[in-house]
Amino acid sequence: MSSVINALKLQQDIFGDDLFLSNLSELNSEIREVVIPKTEIKENIISDNDMKLKSKKSEIDSYEKLICNCQECPLGSTRNKFVYGVGDAETKIMLVGEGPGADEDEQGEPFVGRAGKLLNDILKAIQIERNSVYIANIVKCRPPENRKPTPEEMSKCIPYLHKQIEIIAPKHILCLGTTAAEGLLGLKGLLKNMRLQTYSLMNATVSVTYHPAALLRNPNFKRDCWEDVQKFKKLIDSEGN
Numbered sequence: 001m002s003s004v005i006n007a008l009k010l011q012q013d014i015f016g017d018d019l020f021l022s023n024l025s026e027l028n029s030e031i032r033e034v035v036i037p038k039t040e041i042k043e044n045i046i047s048d049n050d051m052k053l054k055s056k057k058s059e060i061d062s063y064e065k066l067i068c069n070c071q072e073c074p075l076g077s078t079r080n081k082f083v084y085g086v087g088d089a090e091t092k093i094m095l096v097g098e099g100p101g102a103d104e105d106e107q108g109e110p111f112v113g114r115a116g117k118l119l120n121d122i123l124k125a126i127q128i129e130r131n132s133v134y135i136a137n138i139v140k141c142r143p144p145e146n147r148k149p150t151p152e153e154m155s156k157c158i159p160y161l162h163k164q165i166e167i168i169a170p171k172h173i174l175c176l177g178t179t180a181a182e183g184l185l186g187l188k189g190l191l192k193n194m195r196l197q198t199y200s201l202m203n204a205t206v207s208v209t210y211h212p213a214a215l216l217r218n219p220n221f222k223r224d225c226w227e228d229v230q231k232f233k234k235l236i237d238s239e240g241n
């Protein structure tokens with residue numbers, strides 16, 4: 001009983017006084033497949049043979065060493081730290097944000113500022129620990145003034161994310177915000193529409209919800225986000241492992 005009360009309290013802390021009783025009985029039955037052009041995956045950076053001999057942890061670490069001095073786009077010259085990604089390389093859950101902000105640029109880790117704290121709380125509310133997932137961004141270097149990354153910056157950086165996905169091979173990916181959904185899934189339009197569907201990419205199901213920073217700016221999005229993350233959790237649990 002106390003765990004139910006604690007869970008409700010956590011939901012209240014994050015999402016407010018309204019009790020959201022969502023209709024989660026039907027998971028999205030239709031999954032839209034997204035195909036990445038082969039050229040977008042940086043192949044042959046580490047040979048397949050070398051890869052097979054290594055654990056995912058050492059593969060993901062080696063890959064960071066290969067790309068961390070990247071100067072492929074102008075963000076390379078203004079960044080403080082390259083924000084590669086963090087978490088459990090053996091996970092089946094990956095979260096994708098937009099790009100580093102000031103705190104992330106300073107610390108070299110994704111989602112460590114205010115939005116990151118809210119993200120941690122949202123994960124807790126669905127019984128997922130931050131350190132049990134892998135978190136990365138569409139771009140690895142901070143866009144000045146926290147502006148949205150340009151299409152060119154995104155297209156230079158996205159192959160790195162594809163390679164991370166290939167190494168980690170998550171079963172479930174959650175895109176946080178419009179830029180993540182645009183960059184990873186090639187979607188256009190409004191997030192409120194993007195979130196209504198589940199996608200399939202590189203053998204993972206991909207869900208879309210609001211960016212935590214958007215929730216901080218506009219609490220009206222919280223209800224939909226709560227529904228999205230519960231659906232995401234239900235999808236994970238439905239696999240049973």
Ligand code: URA
Nearest residue numbers: 097098099100110111
């Ligand atoms: N916002 C993002 O999209 N990513 C981060 O790492 C931090 C804030």
